[in-house]
Amino acid sequence: MRTPLSLVLTFALPLILLVATGLGKNSAVLGGPQFRISLALTVGLVSIGTVGYSLAIARDRDTGVFQRLRVTPAPTWTIMGSRWIVHLGAVLVMAIVVLAVAGLFVRVTLPPQDYLFTVLVALLGSAVFLSIGQAIVGLIASADTLNAAGRLLYVPLIGLSLFGDTDRLGTTVELVSRWSPGGCLEALLSAAMGATAWSDQSWGALFASVGYTVVFAVIGIRWFRWVSH
Amino acid sequence: MQSDAPALTSALRVTGLRVTYGPIVAVDGIDLEVREGEIYGLLGPNGAGKTSALSAIEGLLRPAAGDMVIGDIDARAHRMQAKAQLGVQLQATSFHSNLRLLELVRLFAGLYGVTLSAAQIRELLEEINLQPEASKRFRELSGGQQQRFSLLIATIHDPALVLLDEPTAGLDPQARRQLWDRIERFRKEGRSILLTTHSMEEAQAVCDRVAIMDHGKILTVGTPAGLIAAHRDDPRVRQAAHGGVTLEDVFIALTGQELRD
Numbered sequence: 024m025r026t027p028l029s030l031v032l033t034f035a036l037p038l039i040l041l042v043a044t045g046l047g048k049n050s051a052v053l054g055g056p057q058f059r060i061s062l063a064l065t066v067g068l069v070s071i072g073t074v075g076y077s078l079a080i081a082r083d084r085d086t087g088v089f090q091r092l093r094v095t096p097a098p099t100w101t102i103m104g105s106r107w108i109v110h111l112g113a114v115l116v117m118a119i120v121v122l123a124v125a126g127l128f129v130r131v132t133l134p135p136q137d138y139l140f141t142v143l144v145a146l147l148g149s150a151v152f153l154s155i156g157q158a159i160v161g162l163i164a165s166a167d168t169l170n171a172a173g174r175l176l177y178v179p180l181i182g183l184s185l186f187g188d189t190d191r192l193g194t195t196v197e198l199v200s201r202w203s204p205g206g207c208l209e210a211l212l213s214a215a216m217g218a219t220a221w222s223d224q225s226w227g228a229l230f231a232s233v234g235y236t237v238v239f240a241v242i243g244i245r246w247f248r249w250v251s252h
Numbered sequence: 253m254q255s256d257a258p259a260l261t262s263a264l265r266v267t268g269l270r271v272t273y274g275p276i277v278a279v280d281g282i283d284l285e286v287r288e289g290e291i292y293g294l295l296g297p298n299g300a301g302k303t304s305a306l307s308a309i310e311g312l313l314r315p316a317a318g319d320m321v322i323g324d325i326d327a328r329a330h331r332m333q334a335k336a337q338l339g340v341q342l343q344a345t346s347f348h349s350n351l352r353l354l355e356l357v358r359l360f361a362g363l364y365g366v367t368l369s370a371a372q373i374r375e376l377l378e379e380i381n382l383q384p385e386a387s388k389r390f391r392e393l394s395g396g397q398q399q400r401f402s403l404l405i406a407t408i409h410d411p412a413l414v415l416l417d418e419p420t421a422g423l424d425p426q427a428r429r430q431l432w433d434r435i436e437r438f439r440k441e442g443r444s445i446l447l448t449t450h451s452m453e454e455a456q457a458v459c460d461r462v463a464i465m466d467h468g469k470i471l472t473v474g475t476p477a478g479l480i481a482a483h484r485d486d487p488r489v490r491q492a493a494h495g496g497v498t499l500e501d502v503f504i505a506l507t508g509q510e511l512r513d
Contacts, residue, residue: 086346091405094310094340095363096332249312 033075034117037067038124045129056131060121061212062184064145065205067117069180072152074173076110077159081166081251089249107153114149118142133216140215147232148208154236155180155204157243164251184209207231261288262321263413263444264309269318271304271468278304280468281318286413291435291445293459295452297507301468302448303343306417309446310340323412336364339411339443341402343418347390353377353401354386357408364409380404380434396427403434407443414438416447420454432458452500462499466507 041063045056080103083089092102122138125131133141159176163169184205200206207228214225264286271279279301286292296302308315309322311331320327320334327334347356354373361368368376377383380400385393393401399419406414416435420428435458438445449455455462456476463473472479476499483489484497488505 083348086349087342087344088346088348090312090342091345091347092363093312094335094338094342095360096336096365097363098332 029075030113033070033113034067034120036070037063037117037121040066041121041124042128055218056125056129057213057216057218058209059129060125060131060216061209062181063121063125064118064141064212065148065184065208066181067121068114068145068148068152068208069177069205071110071113071117072149073156073159073180074177075113075156076106076153077156077169077173078166079110080106080156080160081163081169084160084249084251085166087250093249110153111146111149114145115142118145131216137215137217141212144208144211144215147211147229150236151204151208151232151239152180154239154243157247158239159243161243161246161248164248166251179203180205202227202231204232204235207235262286263288263290263323264446265319265321266305266309267319269305269308269320270316271301271308271313272316277468279308279315282465282468282470284463284470284473286444286446288412288444289439289442290460291439291447291458293455293462294446294448294465295450295455295462295503296448296465297450300465300507302465303417304468305465306415306446306448310338310342310415311335336409337411337413339406339409339414341406341414341416341419343421343448345402347405349389349391352387352389353382353393356390356401356405360405361408366409368408376404376408395422396424396430399423399427399431400434403431407438411443413444413446416445418448418450420449420451428454452498452503456499464503464506471506 041059044059044062089102093099119142122133122141155176159169159172163172180203182205183200183203201210201224210219210224210228211232213219214221219225262285264284266282266284269279269282269284270277282301282305284292284294284305294302294305304313307313308318309320309327311327311334315328322334322337325334325337348359351359354370354377357373357376358368361373374383374386377386380403382393382397382401382404385397390398390401403416403419406416419435420431423431432454435445435447447459459476461473461475462479464471464479472482474482479502480497480499483502483505486502486505489497489501492504493501
C-alpha cells in the first residue's frame with residue numbers, strides 16, 4: 024500500500040468482481056451471494072496480503088529502506104511488525120467496504136454478529152496470506168522476480184479456493200482445493216456469513232489456517248534477508 | 253596497528269574485529285580507535301573490508317569475533333544502547349518513498365526518542381537549505397540534496413560518533429565541498445567521525461588520521477602528512493609518485509596497482 028491510488032486499485036478488483044458476478048440472468052450459476060462475497064474477500068486478501076505485502080517488502084529491501092531503519096535503536100521486529108499492521112489495516116478497510124457494497128448492491132445483509140465474525144475471519148485470512156507473502160519474500164531476493172512469482176501465485180491461490188465445494192474437476196482437485204489456504208478461507212467465510220453451519224469442516228479449516236500461518240511465517244522469518252544482495 | 257599519539261578519550265574502540273561471510277574473511281581481526289573530536293578516515297580499494305567493518309560497528313551484521321566499545325558502551329552486549337549513540341549515513345540509502353521530508357524527520361526523530369516541534373523541524377531543514385523542499389519526497393531531491401538530508405537524519409539525535417560510508421560518492425565538486433564544511437562543523441561541535449572514502453583528496457582535506465585497509469587488514473595508521481613522511485622513501489611509493497609524494501601514492505604503493513572489482 025504505497026500510495027492512495029494503489030490502495031484504491033487494490034480495493035477495486037474485489038468490488039468489481041463482487042458486482043460483476045451478480046450481473047446477468049444466470050449469475051446464480053456462479054454461486055450464491057455469500058459465495059460471491061467470500062470470493063471477493065479472498066481476491067482482496069491475496070492482493071493485499073500476498074502480492075502487495077511481498078512486493079512492498081522486496082522494494083524496501085532493494086532500495087535500502089530497511090538498512091536505514093536497522094541502524095536506529097528501533098527493535099527489528101517493529102520494522103516488520105509495522106508493515107504487518109499497515110496491511111492488516113488495509114484488509115480491515117477492504118473487508119468493511121466489500122461488506123458495505125454487498126449490502127447495497129448484492130442485497131446481502133447479515134446479522135450484526137455475523138458481520139463481526141466475517142471481519143474476524145478476514146483478519147485471520149490476512150494472517151495466512153501475509154505469512155505466505157513473508158515466505159515468498161524470504162525465499163526470493165529480487166523484487167522483479169518476486170513480482171513475477173506473485174502474479175503466478177495469484178492464479179492457484181484464488182483458483183483453488185473456487186473448487187472446494189464441487190467435484191466437477193474430480194475428487195482430488197476438490198480435496199486439494201478444500202484444504203488449500205483459499206479453500207479454508209472460503210469455508211470459514213461461508214460459516215461466518217451463515218451460508219453453512221459451523222461444522223467439523225469449519226474447525227478443520229480454522230486449524231489448517233493457523234497451521235499455514237505458522238509454517239509460512241517460520242519459513243519467511245528463517246530465510247528472510249534484510250538486503251537483497 | 254595504532255599510531256603513537258598520546259592516549260585520549262575514545263569515541264570508538266574496536267579490537268580484534270573479524271567479519272566473515274561463510275568461508276570468506278572480509279575483516280580479519282582489525283583494531284581501530286577513534287578519539288573524541290577526531291575525524292578518522294578508513295581508506296581501501298573495493299573489497300578491502302571497509303563497509304563490512306563499518307556494518308559491524310553499526311550493528312547491521314554480527315561479527316565473528318572482536319570487541320567494540322562506543323563511548324563507554326559495549327556494542328556487542330548492548331546493541332540498542334550503542335545504536336542510540338551512533339549517527340549513521342549508509343553508502344546507499346533510501347527512505348520511505350511516499351513520505352515527505354517533514355514526515356521523515358518526524359519519523360526518525362521519534363525512532364531516536366527525540367521530540368521536535370514543527371518550528372524546530374523547519375529550522376533544521378533551513379540549516380541545510382531544504383526548507384523549500386519540506387513537502388517533497390526524498391526521491392524528488394537531487395543527489396546533493398539527498399546527501400544533505402541523509403546527514404541531517406544521521407545527526408537528528410545529536411550523536412557523539414557519526415559513521416559516514418563514502419559520503420561524497422557521486423557528488424559534484426560544489427556539493428562535496430559543502431559536505432566537507434558540514435563535516436568540519438561536526439568536528440567543531442565536538443563530534444567524532446569515522447568515514448570511509450575512495451577519495452584521497454577528501455582524506456587529506458578532512459581527516460585527522462587515516463587507516464589504509466586491504467584484504468581485511470589495516471596496513472597502516474597515521475595522519476595524512478605523517479603517512480606521507482613515513483613512506484616517502486619506500487621504493488614502491490617513489491615508483492607510484494608523479495612528482496611530489498601524495499597520500500594517493502602511499503595508498504597505491506601499499507595496496508597495489510591491480511584493478512579491484
